[in-house]
Amino acid sequence: MTNNPTGKAIGGTARSKSLTPQRRSEIAKKAVDTRIELSKLPRATHGSADHPLKIGDIEIPCYVLSDGTRVLSQRGLQFGVGMSTGGGSSGEQRLASFAASIASKAIDNSDLSVRGSELADRLQNPVRFRMPGQGRPIYGYEATVLADLCDLILLARAEGILQRQQEHIARQAEALIRGFARVGIIALVDEATGYQKDRAKDALAKILEAYVAKELQPWVKTFPVDYYEQICKLRGIAFPPEGANYPSYFGTLTNNIVYDRLAPGLRKELKKQASKDNGRGRLHQRLNTEIGHPKLREHLASVITIMKLSRNYDEFAEKLDVIHPKFDENLKLDV
Numbered sequence: 001m002t003n004n005p006t007g008k009a010i011g012g013t014a015r016s017k018s019l020t021p022q023r024r025s026e027i028a029k030k031a032v033d034t035r036i037e038l039s040k041l042p043r044a045t046h047g048s049a050d051h052p053l054k055i056g057d058i059e060i061p062c063y064v065l066s067d068g069t070r071v072l073s074q075r076g077l078q079f080g081v082g083m084s085t086g087g088g089s090s091g092e093q094r095l096a097s098f099a100a101s102i103a104s105k106a107i108d109n110s111d112l113s114v115r116g117s118e119l120a121d122r123l124q125n126p127v128r129f130r131m132p133g134q135g136r137p138i139y140g141y142e143a144t145v146l147a148d149l150c151d152l153i154l155l156a157r158a159e160g161i162l163q164r165q166q167e168h169i170a171r172q173a174e175a176l177i178r179g180f181a182r183v184g185i186i187a188l189v190d191e192a193t194g195y196q197k198d199r200a201k202d203a204l205a206k207i208l209e210a211y212v213a214k215e216l217q218p219w220v221k222t223f224p225v226d227y228y229e230q231i232c233k234l235r236g237i238a239f240p241p242e243g244a245n246y247p248s249y250f251g252t253l254t255n256n257i258v259y260d261r262l263a264p265g266l267r268k269e270l271k272k273q274a275s276k277d278n279g280r281g282r283l284h285q286r287l288n289t290e291i292g293h294p295k296l297r298e299h300l301a302s303v304i305t306i307m308k309l310s311r312n313y314d315e316f317a318e319k320l321d322v323i324h325p326k327f328d329e330n331l332k333l334d335v
Contacts, residue, residue, distance in 0.1 A: 055179030230307035
């Protein structure tokens with residue numbers, strides 16, 4: 001059986017055959033050069049179009065690149081300030097032309113004119129980056145451009161430079177500026193108090209609460225965020241992990257660190273109970289409130305302290321075996 005080309009492939013095959021060897025070589029070289037150029041661009045390590053930056057009712061796709069640059073998508077930036085969207089060079093020119101027009105009209109305000117010109121220069125040079133699995137570069141701008149653009153728009157309105165049909169852009173910029181103030185102060189408070197670490201924990205708890213029965217929910221937050229933070233530190237994993245998803249082997253580590261050392265035969269008994277109701281809930285949700293749960297909290301507090309005193313996971317495991325040996329193993333002694 002032969003695989004003969006059909007449809008558009010027929011035209012492509014015919015075109016390929018009509019090309020000279022030199023032209024085919026040029027096309028192949030151009031394709032290689034394009035791939036090399038793309039490979040040199042910074043890549044997006046965090047972010048997706050499905051999880052945009054939300055400020056009020058405004059949504060703008062955002063990303064963090066491999067070099068740490070925070071960027072907003074070009075289309076998203078245009079939409080965010082109320083402009084019609086357009087990608088590639090047309091989108092870049094529309095934004096740049098808008099800033100340049102403000103600069104040229106600010107005859108009596110040299111500061112506004114300079115700011116408009118500088119912003120126009122920045123908008124003419126968008127950041128090019130790549131997304132995993134995509135063969136074309138993505139265009140965006142450093143996130144701070146949005147705030148600078150909003151400032152420029154509002155200053156232009158105050159000077160009476162904006163046209164009547166551009167008033168909606170000023171209203172959009174005003175809404176964004178108010179959103180920046182609210183989000184910014186919350187972020188600063190979270191960072192100052194250390195609460196940003198607990199936000200990931202709360203997000204996980206909400207997901208868990210959606211899947212566990214009501215009678216099991218009081219136990220969802222039994223394991224403190226410190227426990228997961230310290231494991232990540234000892235295993236060389238960023239905390240919180242991307243997408244707040246911990247590696248699956250953390251369950252195996254927890255069996256060893258906690259349940260095999262809490263009481264003789266405990267893990268086996270808890271798994272036996274879980275099998276009776278098709279495995280609903282977590283193991284710690286089957287501990288009783290009189291002894292099991294208090295002992296678990298006491299054990300976790302001790303384990304976290306050992307983690308904090310350890311420089312790596314191997315050192316932690318050695319200390320753990322001495323302080324909390326497994327009940328089915330002999331205690332290791334120095335000889």
